[in-house]
């Protein structure tokens with residue numbers, strides 16, 4: 001594990017971990033996390049470090065979208081994080097010049113219509129910095145969507161202020177993508193944060209990771225999906241664990257995943273039913289399980 005890997009949990013996340021065992025399991029703990037060096041999986045399966053392109057902090061895997069690494073900080077370090085092997089090593093867009101280079105790249109690739117502002121968690125940055133990223137891309141006529149990728153709704157919901165929601169909504173192009181993994185996480189505070197975004201006009205979607213011990217049962221997953229849609233957060237994807245070293249303890253086998261999907265599909269309508277997928281390095285799409 002990189003010594004630069006920032007192990008951290010904000011006060012709200014610590015409080016939630018004290019109340020919920022399923023959430024506590026997701027908080028990074030060096031003592032119980034697998035040994036990345038000894039594992040059969042890669043620390044960088046998507047080549048975010050080894051295959052880094054010419055533009056520092058920008059990554060393009062698909063023709064219509066790019067990922068921009070805005071920071072390496074998070075409100076909480078997740079034990080299942082896909083990027084845990086590259087934190088502290090991968091380039092981030094931390095200067096005006098680097099952001100300008102990303103914008104130039106997008107302009108030179110007119111098929112790009114969707115920008116993911118990721119990291120780390122972009123909302124660990126101050127509003128002014130967040131809006132510099134958002135405005136730089138929403139201003140481009142070719143861009144239809146800018147995705148603010150943040151786990152703040154779940155791990156630090158007070159970060160989603162009404163003032164921030166209003167600023168994010170002003171272009172009409174921003175969507176928020178978040179991550180909740182079990183129903184315990186959909187607290188009153190999280191629901192209020194989602195309401196601030198949705199009431200401002202921002203669609204909120206959730207990507208869940210299928211994790212052993214956290215959400216690997218039909219009834220547990222169904223409870224999460226119901227809680228999310230009641231909070232006006234659209235369940236969007238359930239991902240099988242990425243092939244990342246160090247997270248072996250969380251892997252759920254594919255047959256079990258299919259049974260969980262079927263259990264939910266037979267009990268909830270399509271609007272609340274996410275796609276269960278695998279994000280496979282080199283694949284041209286997310287692969288249904």
Ligand code: SF4
Nearest residue numbers: 074077078081120151
């Ligand atoms: S919030 Fe996202 S990027 Fe940050 S540690 Fe958790 S999974 Fe990784």
